[in-house]
Amino acid sequence: MLIALLKLIGILLAVSIVLAVVTVIVVLAIAFVRMVGVGLVQWRDMFSFDRWTEVMVTIGRNKLRTALTMISVAWGIFVLVTLLGLGRGLDAGLRKTFARDATNGVWIRTNKTGVAYGGYDVGRQITFENRDYVRAKDVKGIEHLSAEHYIGGRAWGGSYITRRGGKANSFELDAVYPDTIYMTGQTVTQGRFLSDADIAQHRKAAVIGKVVAEFLFEGDPPIGDWIVIAGIPFQVVGVFSDAGGPEEERRIFLPVSTAQLAFNGGEKLGQLQMTLGNAGPEEAQAIIDQVVGQLAEAHDFDPNDRQAVRVHNNIEQFERFSKLFWMISMFVIVIGLGTLAAGVVGVSNIMMIAVKERTKEIGVRKALGATPASIVFMVLQESVFLTALAGLIGLVGGVGLLGLMSGLENEFIRNPSINLTTGLAATGFLVLAGAFAGYFPARAAARVNPIHALRDQ
Amino acid sequence: MLRLSKLNKYYQVGTHSLHVLRDVDFEVDDGEFVAIMGASGSGKSTLLNILGILDDYDSGEYRLGDTLIRKLSESKAAEYRNRFIGFVFQSFNLLPFKTALENVALPLYYQGVTRRKRNQVAMQYLERVGLRDWADHLPSEMSGGQKQRVAIARALIGKPRLILADEPTGALDSETSQQIMDLLSEIHQTGITMLVVTHDPEVAARTQRTIRLRDGKVVTAQEASVSNPGMPAARPSNPSLS
Numbered sequence: 001m002l003i004a005l006l007k008l009i010g011i012l013l014a015v016s017i018v019l020a021v022v023t024v025i026v027v028l029a030i031a032f033v034r035m036v037g038v039g040l041v042q043w044r045d046m047f048s049f050d051r052w053t054e055v056m057v058t059i060g061r062n063k064l065r066t067a068l069t070m071i072s073v074a075w076g077i078f079v080l081v082t083l084l085g086l087g088r089g090l091d092a093g094l095r096k097t098f099a100r101d102a103t104n105g106v107w108i109r110t111n112k113t114g115v116a117y118g119g120y121d122v123g124r125q126i127t128f129e130n131r132d133y134v135r136a137k138d139v140k141g142i143e144h145l146s147a148e149h150y151i152g153g154r155a156w157g158g159s160y161i162t163r164r165g166g167k168a169n170s171f172e173l174d175a176v177y178p179d180t181i182y183m184t185g186q187t188v189t190q191g192r193f194l195s196d197a198d199i200a201q202h203r204k205a206a207v208i209g210k211v212v213a214e215f216l217f218e219g220d221p222p223i224g225d226w227i228v229i230a231g232i233p234f235q236v237v238g239v240f241s242d243a244g245g246p247e248e249e250r251r252i253f254l255p256v257s258t259a260q261l262a263f264n265g266g267e268k269l270g271q272l273q274m275t276l277g278n279a280g281p282e283e284a285q286a287i288i289d290q291v292v293g294q295l296a297e298a299h300d301f302d303p304n305d306r307q308a309v310r311v312h313n314n315i316e317q318f319e320r321f322s323k324l325f326w327m328i329s330m331f332v333i334v335i336g337l338g339t340l341a342a343g344v345v346g347v348s349n350i351m352m353i354a355v356k357e358r359t360k361e362i363g364v365r366k367a368l369g370a371t372p373a374s375i376v377f378m379v380l381q382e383s384v385f386l387t388a389l390a391g392l393i394g395l396v397g398g399v400g401l402l403g404l405m406s407g408l409e410n411e412f413i414r415n416p417s418i419n420l421t422t423g424l425a426a427t428g429f430l431v432l433a434g435a436f437a438g439y440f441p442a443r444a445a446a447r448v449n450p451i452h453a454l455r456d457q
Numbered sequence: 458m459l460r461l462s463k464l465n466k467y468y469q470v471g472t473h474s475l476h477v478l479r480d481v482d483f484e485v486d487d488g489e490f491v492a493i494m495g496a497s498g499s500g501k502s503t504l505l506n507i508l509g510i511l512d513d514y515d516s517g518e519y520r521l522g523d524t525l526i527r528k529l530s531e532s533k534a535a536e537y538r539n540r541f542i543g544f545v546f547q548s549f550n551l552l553p554f555k556t557a558l559e560n561v562a563l564p565l566y567y568q569g570v571t572r573r574k575r576n577q578v579a580m581q582y583l584e585r586v587g588l589r590d591w592a593d594h595l596p597s598e599m600s601g602g603q604k605q606r607v608a609i610a611r612a613l614i615g616k617p618r619l620i621l622a623d624e625p626t627g628a629l630d631s632e633t634s635q636q637i638m639d640l641l642s643e644i645h646q647t648g649i650t651m652l653v654v655t656h657d658p659e660v661a662a663r664t665q666r667t668i669r670l671r672d673g674k675v676v677t678a679q680e681a682s683v684s685n686p687g688m689p690a691a692r693p694s695n696p697s698l699s
Contacts, residue, residue, distance in 0.1 A: 057554055364550045367511065369539020369567040369615070371532045450511050454550060 070390035073343035080336030081398025089416030114307030150270030175259030191238035209249035351441035363453020383438025391430035464517035492661035495670030543612030
């Protein structure tokens with residue numbers, strides 16, 4: 001509901017901005033054509049040295065006022081650029097967080113039942129078995145399926161010591177099927193990941209994280225060499241790096257079947273893992289319901305019992321975060337544009353005052369043959385120049401600040417930056433904003449009646 | 458050169474219509490030096506505004522050379538002002554932040570003349586009014602007489618058909634007034650048509666002919682003096698409001 005409302009506001013905002021820009025362009029174009037129709041105005045005036053001299057002289061006459069006005073525009077752009085950059089940083093941070101695990105991943109873990117069912121009491125511990133994995137393979141829509149055996153009944157594999165020669169440490173042990181490689185963000189850097197053959201033949205194979213390899217092997221080639229886990233030798237077949245960083249590289253993957261044998265795990269599985277391809281939130285829920293239904297039937301629990309199994313659905317999570325972040329960026333853009341609008345109104349105001357002060361001058365110019373168009377251009381040029389210059393200062397400041405923060409990497413924000421398109425769009429927007437700010441003062445200037453302006457006081 | 462026929466002008470004041478110029482009829486020949494006199498409220502300033510293409514009129518005709526000046530667009534009016542008319546004001550109306558040279562060159566700026574050419578020509582005109590050495594001075598650094606000379610140079614630079622001077626000596630002392638009138642006469646000698654709006658009979662006496670306005674009508678000298686018996690001989694700095 002709230003999201004829908006915000007979306008609506010966002011759309012309205014976007015539409016009104018577009019309308020405003022279009023209106024300004026059209027009004028300026030009409031005003032221009034009307035005035036230039038018979039006028040003396042020359043396009044080259046825009047680029048003429050004379051024009052710029054005029055603008056500079058005018059600006060120079062009110063340095064403090066001009067500077068103060070420019071600060072407001074510069075600040076507006078600075079805030080907008082910085083916020084936009086931070087927004088991108090937030091987005092990148094979100095993606096990075098989810099990069100650890102597949103954004104379309106679903107994890108189903110065992111738990112205790114929450115309701116009595118089928119003659120069983122409440123609070124019964126559910127345990128998955130290998131056949132649950134085999135059965136889930138038939139469910140349509142699952143792209144990759146895997147499962148993990150909890151060595152010693154614990155998700156991180158208990159506190160077994162892994163050693164090689166004189167080096168020993170406790171690393172996380174994950175006993176899994178080969179498809180886990182598609183789910184938790186690892187990249188094999190040497191050798192290979194676990195294979196179906198490893199599972200079928202109960203091979204004592206191990207795929208170790210980079211940190212593990214560096215610690216145990218200290219530069220020796222690890223592939224084909226042996227490590228000892230809880231007194232049992234395993235042969236290293238692969239080394240992986242992890243998108244989640246070094247913490248995630250302190251792990252060792254073992255074939256699920258081997259681990260069940262070696263650590264007296266029977267047929268037990270701690271969790272089922274799967275990815276669901278391009279499934280949307282609703283399709284994903286349907287697939288999950290089907291898998292949970294199978295499990296409920298096999299283990300005699302109520303399929304509507306939310307406690308018997310714990311489902312972690314990344315698709316839903318990702319959607320939710322995306323929406324949240326979208327809302328934050330919209331919010332940020334609204335604030336930035338608001339600040340900028342205040343600056344632009346400031347420029348418009350100052351230009352209006354300047355025009356009032358220059359009434360006499362404008363009257364003299366008109367008496368000497370200045371066309372309304374040339375007066376409009378004089379004011380517009382000053383306004384666009386001021387806004388654009390101030391805006392560029394703000395832009396440079398914002399980009400500079402983002403540059404300083406570019407190394408920043410934490411849980412929430414990662415590499416805040418602004419791309420070229422946004423920068424160019426901002427510049428274009430500034431010129432438009434300047435024209436907009438100058439339009440009303442310019443019109444007021446063009447309407448100055450030389451008779452009144454020249455009347456002697 | 459310049460012809461007004463049956464020219465009428467009304468101002469709307471509230472619900473009333475004020476008849477400011479009534480059937481004004483006169484001609485000024487090429488190269489004539491004419492004074493327009495009249496009391497405050499006689500319609501003299503309105504007439505000047507119309508002659509200067511700063512204001513429009515309601516009926517009748519105003520011809521400047523062969524050109525009918527009537528209901529022009531603002532751009533066209535600006536173009537004609539620039540090409541046909543040179544203004545000299547009572548309070549000079551120089552741009553305070555521009556040097557004498559830049560002020561003189563301004564009309565050429567609006568003709569699209571290049572900066573170098575403009576300044577070159579402006580220097581010639583400054584020399585003509587005897588202010589060559591003051592080219593780089595700002596108006597605030599000059600005396601009233603000097604400022605009016607700059608303004609006259611500015612009025613001349615566009616080679617106008619007509620110079621319109623509105624109380625050109627109104628803000629000057631009598632000696633400087635004499636000098637400015639000398640300068641205007643001198644310029645008139647070169648063949649330029651000149652119209653001077655004034656209260657000052659001494660100024661009017663320096664011209665070839667005087668057109669008198671009373672209550673928006675052109676009148677003879679006798680009519681004017683009879684109707685304004687108590688009018689003082691000269692009222693130097695009276696604001697020329699319509």
